[in-house]
Amino acid sequence: MRSVAETRVVQEPFGPGPAQEPFGPGPAQEPFGPEHEPPTDWIELNMGPQHPSTHGVLRVRLKLDGEIVRDADADIGYLHTGFEKSFEEKTYTQGITFSDRMDYLAPPINNVGFVMSVEKLIGVEVPARAQAIRVMMMELARIASHELWLGTAGLDLGVYSGFFYAWRDRELVLDLNESYSGVRMMTSFTRVGGVAWDLPEGWIEQLQRFIDVMPGRIDDFEAMLTDNPIWHQRLQGIGALSAQEAITTGVTGPMLRASGVDYDVRKAFPYCGYEQYDFQVPLGVNGDCYDRYRVRVQEMRESLKILQQVVDTLPAGPWITSDRKVALPPRSELSKSMESVIHHFRLVSEGFKGPVGDVYAFVESPRGELGFYLVSDGTNKPYRMKVRPPSFCNLQPLKKLVQGVLLADVIAIMGSMDFILGDVDR
Amino acid sequence: MLVQRLGNRFTQALRESSDFRGDLSIVVDPSSVVEVARYLRDEEGFDYFLYATAVDWPARDPRFTVVWEVRSLANKTRIRIKTTAAMPEPHVPTMTEVWPAANWHERETWDLLGIKFDGHPDLRRLLMPQSWEGHPLRKDYVSFGEPVIFSDQKLEGLEPDAIRG
Numbered sequence: 363m364r365s366v367a368e369t370r371v372v373q374e375p376f377g378p379g380p381a382q383e384p385f386g387p388g389p390a391q392e393p394f395g396p397e398h399e400p401p402t403d404w405i406e407l408n409m410g411p412q413h414p415s416t417h418g419v420l421r422v423r424l425k426l427d428g429e430i431v432r433d434a435d436a437d438i439g440y441l442h443t444g445f446e447k448s449f450e451e452k453t454y455t456q457g458i459t460f461s462d463r464m465d466y467l468a469p470p471i472n473n474v475g476f477v478m479s480v481e482k483l484i485g486v487e488v489p490a491r492a493q494a495i496r497v498m499m500m501e502l503a504r505i506a507s508h509e510l511w512l513g514t515a516g517l518d519l520g521v522y523s524g525f526f527y528a529w530r531d532r533e534l535v536l537d538l539n540e541s542y543s544g545v546r547m548m549t550s551f552t553r554v555g556g557v558a559w560d561l562p563e564g565w566i567e568q569l570q571r572f573i574d575v576m577p578g579r580i581d582d583f584e585a586m587l588t589d590n591p592i593w594h595q596r597l598q599g600i601g602a603l604s605a606q607e608a609i610t611t612g613v614t615g616p617m618l619r620a621s622g623v624d625y626d627v628r629k630a631f632p633y634c635g636y637e638q639y640d641f642q643v644p645l646g647v648n649g650d651c652y653d654r655y656r657v658r659v660q661e662m663r664e665s666l667k668i669l670q671q672v673v674d675t676l677p678a679g680p681w682i683t684s685d686r687k688v689a690l691p692p693r694s695e696l697s698k699s700m701e702s703v704i705h706h707f708r709l710v711s712e713g714f715k716g717p718v719g720d721v722y723a724f725v726e727s728p729r730g731e732l733g734f735y736l737v738s739d740g741t742n743k744p745y746r747m748k749v750r751p752p753s754f755c756n757l758q759p760l761k762k763l764v765q766g767v768l769l770a771d772v773i774a775i776m777g778s779m780d781f782i783l784g785d786v787d788r
Numbered sequence: 789m790l791v792q793r794l795g796n797r798f799t800q801a802l803r804e805s806s807d808f809r810g811d812l813s814i815v816v817d818p819s820s821v822v823e824v825a826r827y828l829r830d831e832e833g834f835d836y837f838l839y840a841t842a843v844d845w846p847a848r849d850p851r852f853t854v855v856w857e858v859r860s861l862a863n864k865t866r867i868r869i870k871t872t873a874a875m876p877e878p879h880v881p882t883m884t885e886v887w888p889a890a891n892w893h894e895r896e897t898w899d900l901l902g903i904k905f906d907g908h909p910d911l912r913r914l915l916m917p918q919s920w921e922g923h924p925l926r927k928d929y930v931s932f933g934e935p936v937i938f939s940d941q942k943l944e945g946l947e948p949d950a951i952r953g
Contacts, residue, residue: 439915446900447924447931482809609861612837612889625836625861719808722838722857722868735857737843746925748841748855758892787915 418783441787449747453713465785470499473552479723479734490677492556493635501665506535507728515777556682597652601775611759615730621649627726651778713742753781813868825886834858837887842901850874879904900925
């Protein structure tokens with residue numbers, strides 16, 4: 363084990379006594395391991411908040427009996443920036459830029475999820491070309507996110523060379539992001555009713571080169587890891603969740619599918635035209651860390667299949683709705699039409715209003731079901747925006763997963779969860 | 789129809805139901821919300837917990853709407869369960885015994901909106917520090933209103949408003 367942040371022997375482990383920190387309302391509850399009176403030779407280990415395997419700022423308090431983890435308590439919130447509060451103070455269009463900063467490894471998917479909730483609220487149609495562009499950006503983000511996961515989760519377990527391969531391949535996606543939106547990560551490319559720009563010249567060719575080169579790169583990865591005995595020993599049988607447990611604990615995305623539950627939002631509730639594309643939902647059997655790895659690698663291949671189909675069937679036409687109440691008029695109209703100038707002014711100065719009501723819109727992010735629960739009181743801003751972050755749901759069963767495993771396996775389990783602390787804490 | 793079955797079974801508890809943009813919501817009396825939830829899980833197959841949250845309506849009485857949303861993976865349906873909580877100590881029953889996955893979501897709701905979940909096994913703050921005062925997502929909690937004191941300013945004699953940055 364490397365990088366042990368702080369250890370101390372628990373002097374008086376869990377006696378009632380005065381609570382050290384105020385824990386919520388009512389009588390102060392014992393925060394940690396209430397069921398048992400542990401032996402005094404257990405030690406409490408602080409993993410994080412600066413531990414390299416936490417991929418962000420996460421603190422886990424572990425109770426160790428020698429090398430065996432007896433209890434764990436995840437302390438999150440170090441990256442809490444109050445996005446939900448911020449959403450309430452910005453118009454719907456301004457809110458788009460908040461959305462990609464939550465899950466900063468798959469910003470396009472957050473953009474799409476956010477505008478889908480607004481589109482559902484106000485009931486606007488999105489043109490087919492915009493849907494196709496969204497699908498391409500989302501699948502690229504999925505590949506980039508899984509690549510980054512492969513690199514860093516492998517790095518935690520000692521696969522140093524994989525890290526460089528993964529980041530080299532992810533760079534191709536960032537280049538595509540950049541040539542489309544001008545930004546490598548925080549794309550903010552969606553608008554309510556469509557996308558902000560049409561595809562630039564040469565982008566499809568660039569994407570085609572990416573689609574052509576990636577299968578070989580994934581093969582390289584699989585050749586390095588899939589049948590690697592060390593990789594097997596570190597991952598197989600570790601952190602297993604049965605299908606029933608996965609549903610009960612509320613995990614989502616690849617963690618849910620690795621346990622064999624066939625649930626993918628893209629298949630179950632198709633959005634953005636996913637029903638037109640032919641792809642499989644990879645499922646695991648054992649629900650352990652190894653199956654999560656297999657599911658994610660297969661998902662990258664399926665994403666490439668989707669990308670190829672979108673490239674082949676990319677529809678022509680407008681990329682944003684012609685509804686002038688929600689979308690800016692084209693630049694060329696502004697010098698000719700007074701009405702367009704008025705629409706432009708109204709949209710830029712105060713935005714558009716939504717009807718009173720509440721909706722829940724959800725998309726499949728690389729980490730699972732990302733949902734936006736939007737409450738509107740009829741003004742031009744969300745009255746309440748609750749985000750259902752997939753990383754938050756996946757991190758919740760950490761305590762259950764690490765009880766009884768070796769300390770070194772905690773790294774493997776946390777790696778296999780693929781949580782993004784920006785997404786957990788918002 | 790699910791709403792009809794619910795209405796027949798819970799004649800007293802079910803206050804209203806709505807179907808807005810295809811999202812089914814029911815408003816249930818807080819005293820029987822767990823009973824309704826148990827029925828939804830056991831008889832209607834709503835096995836997958838999505839999220840819990842609350843909405844603050846300062847002008848209304850009761851002031852808070854508490855929301856849980858669950859899905860049936862087999863039937864591909866969703867239902868939003870709402871109930872209300874009144875000041876000064878808003879509290880509702882916990883759903884953790886029906887859907888254990890509600891644990892962190894309810895802790896977050898306590899942390900950010902100050903709704904107590906009666907019977908919750910571990911109701912601590914989740915995102916904010918344990919020593920934090922106030923509940924940031926309430927509408928009367930002003931964002932960007934934190935007092936800022938510079939080193940050349942004296943604390944004494946300054947009204948809190950005067951030192952807000």
